[in-house]
Amino acid sequence: MDLLDDTVPGIGTYEDFNTIDWVREKSKDRDRHREIANKSKQSTVALLFSISDAFSGWLLMLLIGLMSGALAGGIDIAAHWMTDLKEGVCLNGFWFNHEHCCWASNETTFQERDKCPQWKSWAELMVGVSEGPGLYVVNYFMYVCWALLFAFLAVILVRAFAPYACGSGIPEIKTILSGFIIRGYLGKWTLIIKTITLVLAVSSGLSLGKEGPLVHVACCCANILCHFFTKYRRNEAKKREVLSAASAVGVSVAFGAPIGGVLFSLEEVSYYFPLKTLWRSFFAALVAAFTLRSINPFGNSRLVLFYVEFHTPWHLLELIPFVLLGIFGGLWGAFFIRANIAWCRLRKNTSLGHYPVLEVVVVTLLTALLAFPIEYTKMSSSELISELFNDCGLLDSSKLCGYTSNSGSTSGSLYTAMWQLALALVLKMVFTVVTFGMKVPSGLFIPSMAVGAIAGRLLGVCMEQLAIRHHERDIFRGWCSPGADCITPGLYAMVGAAACLGGVTRMTVSLVVIMFELTGGLEYIVPLMAAAMTSKWVADALGRESIYEAHIRLNGYPFLEAKEEFRHKTLATDVMRPRRGDPPVSVLTESGMTVEEVERLIADTTYSGFPVVISQQSPRLVGFVLRRDLVISLENARRHQEGVVSMSPILFTECDPPMSPSAPPAVKLRSILDLSPFTVTVHTAMEIVVDIFRKLGLRQCLVIQNG
């Protein structure tokens, strides 16, 4: 078999947009292992080779972790800088972002960290004065211009170089991991363009996040690095193991949550996930998070993106608002999925789809125009989230904490903040729906979390006001003393974020793990769990599938959903091809067919393979041969093997039958014959057949009746 593999490279590979045969791939890998193991006994070189082969997996993981971590760090820094570039520039050097610029300057006080002379807004730079009526307009104008520029560049680049670079990429990766092949989807061009355009898209202020695309980026890294290891380049199944690990790495660097990443890969994207992979993705995720930490893009040397420390424990009664947030999250999830899918259909079917660039530009324009006036939409989503998560300290300058300064009574600034938040909530919702699915890299973790965080914070503040106003009521007397604040609005924001993210992606365990790796709020795992569960229940009640599955279906990828169950009772015989009454299935016989006949058979039919039987009279199954292998090896035979004419017979038998010397030489194809095809009887229940397909990852399965 190996010999033939070498001579005919085509055999054992797959065409584009085809599914792989897991069983075949796995047994191929086993053969490799055995071969190496045998060789290693003979010579030292082979032994060394076998050792290096055994460790190549870990090395690959290490490289993936390093590469992804570095890329993620770069993306973070670049996006941060370009986001600030929309507002102004640093005089000390244009490459400083706002924060670093003011760090560099020494006369900054703690109170107004973000005000320092070195940082000039565009208006100040142009008009020259630092006060005046026109400044606001000029800044507004510049903000919109930059946003448009970034978005335009992003969509142009995507269109021009890598059409696969758009979207979040997670649906496609799910499909690829389930055994589908999309050439170039994880190629180097996709990687380069996606990295660049991701920065542009994020900093253009569109309502999208970089977290989803980072998974795609990590998978690209993995796929590219796979090329350097024969073990993985040659075997699609092994490659998919690596890709599962890579998706874990993606989440790990996106949120600085290694364990959450592993769980995400396990729960959400992966299809075939052995324990060994769990362990390796764990390692890769660790390395990636560690790399990111040492690059330290967030200034604080922490792994976590939004670090919060809450001081007041939560009270049992607070579970009610948390569950309410869960319900809200579920509703939002269901609504978002429906609306987004409807919008994507519209884009697909109407002429809207023909002007992707225009679409992006228009959406960006609207976003920028509406975002600038409102403080909470002007800042980037992740900044917004971290501000909403933060608990109100005494030194806190944020408007949201206006009331803590004069404790008890509420200052007006709080009300304005509330209004602005409410407005921001509506805008985020609308824009997230239209943005996701545009022809730019766009993830929806951060937008969903932003929506949830805003809603949560609103509810939290209301609860707090309620507690402050009626702290003498029986309900609050339990845990509220007049002076102290007994409710943490930041916690509500956190719970809301989790709920909304859960509603959209239907993650459960991984979601909670990510959330508390993200926030370090281990104390608050129970509220998170409660919210996540409620949200999933509500969302599932309104629609079974997550946004990713919905997009998979929208794009019509073949994906055997592992979660859904077959309710109806059908037997294998009902779904097998050909149905009863159709012409009988076309089979090859073990011997006695000529090249011409076979070729005609191939030409006439479209089956992906043919069963091989002893003879037409006694149709007992011998094996199964794949159409692709058959074609290739026939061509090969015609080309290289001399004397092969249309009349020369084809033999699948081990021993050649006696033939007259005058007859043309036979083409022996037993090597490409799969002698152990999977067979089920006509009586097998359909669920079991589906089970077999799912668990063993077959491509075909023959239905036999009495052999």
Next chain:
Amino acid sequence: MDLLDDTVPGIGTYEDFNTIDWVREKSKDRDRHREIANKSKQSTVALLFSISDAFSGWLLMLLIGLMSGALAGGIDIAAHWMTDLKEGVCLNGFWFNHEHCCWASNETTFQERDKCPQWKSWAELMVGVSEGPGLYVVNYFMYVCWALLFAFLAVILVRAFAPYACGSGIPEIKTILSGFIIRGYLGKWTLIIKTITLVLAVSSGLSLGKEGPLVHVACCCANILCHFFTKYRRNEAKKREVLSAASAVGVSVAFGAPIGGVLFSLEEVSYYFPLKTLWRSFFAALVAAFTLRSINPFGNSRLVLFYVEFHTPWHLLELIPFVLLGIFGGLWGAFFIRANIAWCRLRKNTSLGHYPVLEVVVVTLLTALLAFPIEYTKMSSSELISELFNDCGLLDSSKLCGYTSNSGSTSGSLYTAMWQLALALVLKMVFTVVTFGMKVPSGLFIPSMAVGAIAGRLLGVCMEQLAIRHHERDIFRGWCSPGADCITPGLYAMVGAAACLGGVTRMTVSLVVIMFELTGGLEYIVPLMAAAMTSKWVADALGRESIYEAHIRLNGYPFLEAKEEFRHKTLATDVMRPRRGDPPVSVLTESGMTVEEVERLIADTTYSGFPVVISQQSPRLVGFVLRRDLVISLENARRHQEGVVSMSPILFTECDPPMSPSAPPAVKLRSILDLSPFTVTVHTAMEIVVDIFRKLGLRQCLVIQNG
């Protein structure tokens, strides 16, 4: 089929010490679902029934969570109280433990929280004076007496009522989850006795933990509660789903780590773990943790057992000692497994095994005698661990922090502490090896962690001294200023504990998650991961299997290890029974065999089932019938169906062949005939066959050649 199921209750059940057929169980469940779904369309009652059926799973999870949480809380409190009882008694009421007793008294200061007049040591109570030379001896004596009493009671109870209650139970549960049946192992008697004896064993001061057994307790709860839900009582596969969830619950209450529990169940014990189970175990673990939290056995209203807050971040260079700890953990793990297994073999084979009570008493005596003089072995393991994890504050009275008082120079008390710790390390190691596997409930999470924590703390203190002494060296200058302490010995203890636990149980992801749920040290996930990985590598290099697998093999349970891979190239035909050359496999024919013949065949052979073929002449497979079903239904026929004599034919065909009216009535057994047995051809590679068995959980698989 349902009809027959009802008439013949025996069919579809399993004998003790048998493995279940997953595929059959699953399809049974699907049939149930379909039936209910169909009925629900007809009447409202049936609809309500179907709804209740759908929610019964969640209800069951809720109940399991509540019950396990409550039990765990009770065990914690009781164990805490009885552990203190060994030292003294509270005058306010004997039911107070030391801590509560001193809480009640008001004139206690923060410094010496554990010294209050209400709490009298036994010596004080008997001798009457609170000072004097004899006191120590009396306390020593009482301590040993109580320990002996507790241990004796524990082993006697186990011996008398529930032999299954001994050990940690995790190996057996692993086996049960993989489809094996051990009647009574999860019964109510086991539950009751295990709960009581667990408290006794823990408080007797033996070197064992309650964490492992809690998993067993939770599984008992689950199994008992399953009886109230037909859906789960009738279906072994569904029951195993619940049990997987229950094992998650067990860990969740053991460590207050819900997510860690779910991962533990997924990674360590479970065999068949669909996503739905993941989600439900998540819920159950949440409920359990929440119940435990509201019972609040640890005084602080926290979920976590050992809560630590470290203040100084760790430095990159510190990874070296962390990796060293990992290596130590791996070595300890490998050594422990070997030594423990060897010791268990000794117990099994020699006469030592005949005196389990004596063994327990002797070991307890030795433990108590040696433990009392040393401070760190006298206190319970979990107290020890939490003290070792704690960072040294200024108010800290622990000897371990003696040096912080006069910063820089080291006080003598530290040296004594170090010596005692070193001694404690050795003792713990020895006693853990001898203790695990005795005839009392014994878990080894806590002992392993204690060993690791001690080693880690020792290394940590050494590092700290090094840093204090040579803080001018280049290495330390980076992160050590002369005054401040730049190394956290507590962190080292934590890492060491993780490493040792990993070495023994070979957990990876779940271990890290548990550790940081346990300690809340999210910052320190990277050191934990590094240590866990090193430890697993080292341990795996020295011996593939974890302590649980080792014990499974020791007890000779059938367990198809999902991790191991088949290296050698064999074909199905080589392992199939009967081998080539043996007499042909005994088969039944579709028709024409009489009851007598079949019964003789059953009597002669020992196969667990018989293939049914069309006829001896044309041996084409029709189906497969299980021996047990055949026997039961034959008996049943003889008993109930009149006119069945030895000569009456047995029919597996659909349509009965024409027969003379004089002939005795035929026994139709098509209903018990499995029409879709799994078949592989003689050429199938063995790995694939194993794969099928593993993934589909078959009981048997027929090897066919050309049908």
